[in-house]
Amino acid sequence: MPARRPLVILPTYNELHNLPELVEQILAALPDGHVLVVDDASPDGTGRYARARAQRDPQRRVFVLERPGKLGLGSAYRDGWRWALARGYDPVVTMDADFSHPPASLPALLALLDAGADLAIGSRYVPGGGIRNWPLRRRLLSRGANWLSRRLLRLPVADATAGFRAYRAHVLEAIDPDAVRAEGYSFLEETLWRVTAAGFRCAETPILFVNRTRDRSKINRGEILKAVATLVRLRLSRRPRLQQQRRPHPRASRGGAPC
Ligand SMILES: Nc1nc2c(ncn2[C@@H]2O[C@H](COP(=O)(O)OP(=O)(O)OP(=O)(O)O)[C@@H](O)[C@H]2O)c(=O)[nH]1
Numbered sequence: 715m716p717a718r719r720p721l722v723i724l725p726t727y728n729e730l731h732n733l734p735e736l737v738e739q740i741l742a743a744l745p746d747g748h749v750l751v752v753d754d755a756s757p758d759g760t761g762r763y764a765r766a767r768a769q770r771d772p773q774r775r776v777f778v779l780e781r782p783g784k785l786g787l788g789s790a791y792r793d794g795w796r797w798a799l800a801r802g803y804d805p806v807v808t809m810d811a812d813f814s815h816p817p818a819s820l821p822a823l824l825a826l827l828d829a830g831a832d833l834a835i836g837s838r839y840v841p842g843g844g845i846r847n848w849p850l851r852r853r854l855l856s857r858g859a860n861w862l863s864r865r866l867l868r869l870p871v872a873d874a875t876a877g878f879r880a881y882r883a884h885v886l887e888a889i890d891p892d893a894v895r896a897e898g899y900s901f902l903e904e905t906l907w908r909v910t911a912a913g914f915r916c917a918e919t920p921i922l923f924v925n926r927t928r929d930r931s932k933i934n935r936g937e938i939l940k941a942v943a944t945l946v947r948l949r950l951s952r953r954p955r956l957q958q959q960r961r962p963h964p965r966a967s968r969g970g971a972p973c
């Protein structure tokens with residue numbers, strides 16, 4: 715059965731200049747999709763905007779989870795997943811709220827799941843993908859993080875740090891949101907590591923990643939150090955045992971590259 719009832723989770727911290735237009739573009743790209751904004755008490759009022767947008771939505775397609783303070787990107791994903799699973803959404807999409815992940819690529823991402831993948835990744839580093847307007851420093855940081863992740867954790871995808879992903883719900887149930895310990899950006903690598911260990915199938919679709927033009931990046935030196943520490947922790951720990959995981963989805967054999 716093809717996936718249905720998609721939920722797009724948007725973690726936000728100070729994205730007031732991006733969120734309003736982004737929400738409309740997502741709803742237009744996925745006519746049967748819903749949006750969950752996970753906001754961490756953004757000082758610029760992003761959460762207030764999201765609450766008002768949710769309340770005046772006649773079709774009830776927009777929701778907001780307001781958290782008391784900046785608790786980190788990883789924990790925003792984790793709370794969003796729990797919210798999605800408790801309400802039966804499938805698939806569950808994550809994307810940045812700064813227009814770096816193009817809403818127009820959402821149907822292509824979900825098509826990979828319909829073709830049998832368990833996890834679909836919007837990838838900068840497969841043929842056809844790319845990056846626009848990133849300074850050299852950011853390009854090197856991204857390439858370095860990817861190289862290190864793939865090298866240390868043997869993650870067999872081209873873009874292991876991409877936050878633009880669509881998960882089938884059974885994958886999130888199997889890896890268990892609470893088992894992913896990383897709180898910051900390395901939550902993405904740890905999740906992929908667990909998905910890989912469980913034998914689920916990943917597929918990548920090319921995207922053009924565009925550097926944000928509004929509001930500011932939240933990556934800082936502390937986040938980078940925490941990410942490296944997570945990779946080392948995972949490298950030194952035992953891979954999660956397969957028998958703890960659910961069996962891969964039966965459709966998984968029909969599409970996507972094995973991860
Ligand atoms: N809820 C929540 N969202 C966050 C937090 N940190 C970052 N975000 C959001 O996570 C997404 C990615 O953050 P960005 O600052 O764009 O990080 P990035 O895309 O890796 O870096 P840039 O390329 O510089 O934009 C954005 O939608 C942010 O608003 C956080 O602590 N809590």
Ligand SMILES: [Mg+2]
Nearest residue numbers: 810812814926
């Ligand atoms: Mg960004």
